[in-house]
Amino acid sequence: MSKNEKNIINQIKLGDEKPLLEIYKLHRNEFIKWSSKNFNANEEQAKDIFQESVIAFHQNIISGKLIELESSVKTYLFQIGKYKTINFLKKESRVVTYNDILHVIKGNELNDYMEEENKIYNEEQISKAIAKLPEDCQKLLKLHYFDEFDMESIARELNYKNADTAKSKKSVCMKKLIDELKKLSMIFIF
């Protein structure tokens, strides 16, 4: 792994989005051409898949699954993109009757599907509630849930006294979020 690529991983781990945007900009067009040539994916499909691939790249880094690249960033991303394209095109060709789903989707794939069906709040509802939160709560929730910072790192980043303070602050923010969802007539807190 080159020094530059190590830097990219470290920067992303520290919650910096810039490398992701640069990577997206650098490889998107080639990915579109590549997935069109190899899988007949259309431009819109390829764009969506590549966005998902960069998000997965980010998730793998912050979750600690990806510590060191054994290939170039491009090769790694295209590899994710390849599997995502195959899955996407498989999904596209599925006949969506209930029985067929049970036959075709198995194991973890079935869990994913069921989770989607059981979703209690949609993204729009959550987004509206987050937007109503104070800025520090928004930052904290992003650092915890999206950048997967531990409480110590959150405390450092947001100048809290220590990890315990960050943890109790996080609980307060979650309560506020649930309260906002309640105000949006979606849930009620007793």
Add this chain to the structure above:
Amino acid sequence: MNIEEKNIALFENYLSHEMDKKSMLEFEAQLIYDSDFKNQFESFKSIESGIKEHYANELKQKFSEIDIELDKTLNTKPKNNKVIWLSSVSVAASIILGVFIYQHFSNQLTMPQLAQENWVQDEGLPVKMSSKGKYDDAMNAYKLEKWDLALSELNKIKSDTATYYAGLIYFDKKEYQASITLLNEIKLNSKYFDDAQFRLALLYLMENKISFARQILQKQVKNNTINSHSAKEILEKLKT
């Protein structure tokens, strides 16, 4: 769904694995016998996954802003124009030269075309993301297609990366033998090995060394490399 305030910290502790064993067992037992508690827990998890999704979508929104800029530069049409142009040439050739002569010569014409069509332009290493790296000067020249300057910068560095990009530059300079020599130097344990091998196959097609190309392409398929789909397609075309 009602989420009782007292349960929020409980759910957080359980999901972050901060409970002792006894509390955890009690928690899991309650999930089984208390359906209301279970529903509250499901709601809480739904909110957590919604938060993650929200921030992922925020990032996707930024990607979409880049899309607007990049869509101006993305041009997939030339390939179609090329196909149309080639078709026209083929038709004209068949009219003029007759079926036998056309088939005889089209085989020779097709190999370099097949190689060119599968040669994906590598956009080079990123140069803006951190402090100055050793490839930055070479990559800046490479991206500006200043081939000789890029080569002279790459020649100062001894690495697979430098060799790989120098190999690509010689292809762009149409110096195929030099490109073959350099890409052949990429070692098996290099991250560029698979890609270099695939490009070597294309270079052999450019040189009409079909059996060499076929051997490499078959390995790409067998090893299921990132180029295996393209390799398979080319092998199919080589059969005809």
